[in-house]
Amino acid sequence: MSGEPIYELELRANDQRRRLQESVSDLRDKVREDLDWKRNARQHVWLASGVLAFVGLLSGYAVTGIFTPH
DSSP: OOSOOHHHHHHHHHHHHHHHHHHHHHHHHHHHHHTOHHHHHHHTHHHHHHHHHHHHHHHHHHHHHHHSOO
8 A cells, every 4th residue: 555544545535526626616617607698798799799790781782782683
């Protein structure tokens, strides 16, 4: 064996388990925060508006091209 008493190994295992659970909890919170669509919409409203306006212009141009004689 490693020469360490069992209780010390159990303490280390419990500490590692606790740290792993905290890491998973932190990761879960970060992912939840990153995928919050309301917060992201508020933060990127101008970019989203610009992209949608550009897509609207392109689709309007494409639809106009269908009905315009060549």
